[in-house]
Amino acid sequence: MLAESLALSALLFTIGVIGVLTRRNAIILFMCVELMLNAVNLSFVALSKLHGVGGQVFVIFVMSVAAAEAAVGLAIIIAIFRHRQSVNLEDINLLKG
Amino acid sequence: MGNVFVSLLYGFNFYLFGLIAIASALLFVTRKSPVAAALWLVNVMFCLAALYVMLDAQFIGAIQVLVYAGAIMVVFLFVVMLLNLGRGDADSDMRGSVGRIAAGAVGLALLAEVMVLARSRFPEELTLRAAQGLAPVDVTAGVIGPIAGPLFNEYLLAFELTSILLLTAIVGAVLIGKKRVTDAR
Incomplete structure (x- = not known):
């Protein structure tokens, strides 16, 4: 089931990339990043069956980094929403020349 | 059967x-x-x-x-x-047709790249080999034991760094998320 897992992981990662490129809502963008992290986790778990349990340990690290990223990222989104009343990325253009 | x-x-x-x-x-x-x-x-x-x-x-x-x-x-x-x-919103937050076509093209390219990589043969030094003398998973250790062993021995430094990262994230999230009190004073 290794090949199937890796193919599924590649598909999910691609769907996440397409989501990041097509959406403008900052919260949905964050969720697409979570989907990409999940896709990579699936590869780690599938390969850990072949190469020892180190892959699963790495998945735990990825999950804690994802949790930290979600907390800080959503706090930033709330702070931006307070200023702009919007989470649309087109409205956040302060640095646009 | x-x-x-x-x-x-x-x-x-x-x-x-x-x-x-x-x-x-x-x-x-x-x-x-x-x-x-x-x-x-x-x-x-x-x-x-x-x-x-x-x-x-x-x-x-x-x-x-x-x-x-x-x-x-x-x-x-x-x-x-x-x-x-x-x-x-009333109107969708999707990007226009240009953005969608670009995303589709990038997605297809990424998928093609992964599929080509999956089918190609790598030089011997680059391939991942199944670990040879890997100790068989100890059944008596249960499901968590085999993960806990390396987590608290080989990866102990990374584990401690992760806890510092989480602490930093907590402090950062609270600091960014709270309203400014200095202005109200």
Whole structure:
């Protein structure tokens, strides 16, 4: 089931990339990043069956980094929403020349 | 006979959960409402948890349900509802046709790249070999024991750094998220 897992992981990662490129809502963008992290986790778990349990340990690290990223990222989104009343990325253009 | 049946059932369930995961992921990126998108993403995560269990990573499957589906997605839904974005805008937040075509092209290129990589033969030094003298998984250690061993021995430094990262994230999130009190004083 290794090949199937890796193919599924590649598909999910691609769907996440397409989501990041097509959406403008900052919260949905964050969720697409979570989907990409999940896709990579699936590869780690599938390969850990072949190469020892180190892959699963790495998945735990990825999950804690994802949790930290979600907390800080959503706090930033709330702070931006307070200023702009919007989470649309087109409205956040302060640095646009 | 029984073995063949079990392996057939295993394969069927594997493909079933894989297809549900892909379908949910596609629905997730196309939903307009953030709440609907978040719930489809939760569905993807549950399917991945089932796949982890089928790949002999039961602990990771449980953690996936607890941390991802249970904690991270709840934070997302909480923020969506806190900012009152649940209905989605009147017009979709999708980018225009140029953006969609670009995203489709990048996605296809990425997929083609991965598929070519999966089929190509690498030089011997670059390939991952199945570990040779790897100790067989100790059944008496249960499901968590084999993960806890390396986590608290070989990866101890990374583990401690992760806890510092989480502490920093907590402080940072509170500091960014709270209203400024200096102005009100």
